[in-house]
Amino acid sequence: MSKEDLKYTLNNKFYTCTFEITMDLIGGKWKPLILWHLGTKGTIRFNELRKIMPNITQKMLTQQLRELEADLLVNRTIYAQIPPKVEYALSDTGVSLMPILSSMCNWGQNYYTNAIDHSIQINK
Template sequence: MPKDRTNKVSCSNYRCEIEVTLELISGKWKGLILWNLGNHEVIRFNEFRRIIPKITQKMLTQQLRTLEEDGLINRKIYNQIPPMVEYSLSEEGQKLMPILEQMDKWGKNYISNYRKD
């Protein structure tokens, strides 16, 4: 099947552009991965496992591949033994940081004002 049929972002069936943004950063882990990359600049694969301990290795791999395919992160492989892989935000991924910062601010405000347990 051609890649453009399996890639939701390439489809023209969105009602508004917000759906594209949500599609790219949606899910339990993508936002956390992007947020941590924005705050650390470069993260190695195993460092992600320490930063986000509840994510499985398989899920982390899948999410990183998807974010790389979508052009939001860069992957740099060092040819050494054992191999080392570093991830960083791409230029397009860096443009998401103000959005994620606002989401963080909104979440903190919501918790302090509406979630009094």
């Protein structure tokens, strides 16, 4: 790949298209789920997210939230109290992803329904 193919630079990373930027920011197993839960449930504390997503480790959730915060998709609010209280919410940029995530959710529902219908037909 030549340097001419790398058309976009963001945070010292080089990309060939804006879709690649999007996937870098929200791709993976956990980020879309975290964004979806924050978008549908509103402001959530760390342990509430862990309960909603029981298969994610504490370390991975912390890492993913930090990356989403660094990418300005999630806001983190720390309250000065004992015990410490930290809440997470979508930023305005994160909120702008909700129509996309909603479309993905609808697509998954349609796929699931079709897969179930198909498997029932096969089993008959």
